[in-house]
Amino acid sequence: MALLTRRSITRISDVLDKSCFTSAAFELVTPDAGDYLASIKFFDRPDYEFNIRSVNSGFTVQYMPGNVVNSVYVKQDTFDICLTSLHEWTNNIKAELLSSNPLFNEFEELKKTLNDAIDQKYSTSYESFTKEELNTLKNDFELLNSRFSELHEKSVITDQELTKIKKTMDELLAEANSFPKKVWYRTYGNNMLKLLTNTISSPTGQKILEEGARKLLDIPPSS
Secondary structure, X not given: OOOOOHHHHHHXXXXXXXXXXXXXXXXXXXXXXXXXXXXXXXXXXXXXXXXEEEEOOEEEEEEXXXXXXXXXXXXXXXXXXXXXXXXXXXXXXXXXXXXXXXHHHHHHXXXXXXXXXXXXXXXXXXXXXOHHHHHHHHHHHHHHHHHHHHXXXXXXXXHHHHHHHHHHHHHHHHHOOOOOHHHHHHHHHHXXXXXXXXXXXXXXXXXXXXXXXXHHOOOOOOO
């Protein structure tokens, strides 16, 4: 059993989910022994890490990247202040990515569009996919995969890019069987952004991914 209460773990997850990346972009570990209460890593940059540690008179947080310096270590009096630092850390990651990856800035608007559509379409986090909806998802994913296979045959995308796309699609389709709709779509949007910014270099491939994401959420094509 983790040292932190379920409520405290949920509060951490909520902070991560409110970031532009959502909680799907982070690995959260809550140890069941020792001084460390929580360790959080950003999946695409594991060196971006946030740790909460229990000390005699409160807490300490250690994280990277900081706002000004690369690594930060500071004492906090309350768990609430630790969560405030966690929120600041997610903003630091966003700022670092914006500074180093121009593609991230280009697709930030798409990320916001997807998240806004999810929030408007699903008021609850508990609704699951029906069998018919799962079949539709499967057909949509098969179509996307076939389009990328065609791009691969034309040498527009590489072997590695095609493998990553198909692996991501397979994992997402499997998760749709157990994830609630709202959680799944949030995860889907996050994974599409990762493919767009970190994997697919071809503008044609990026356009197909964007079109697929918009189609699943009934969002009009970009102008």
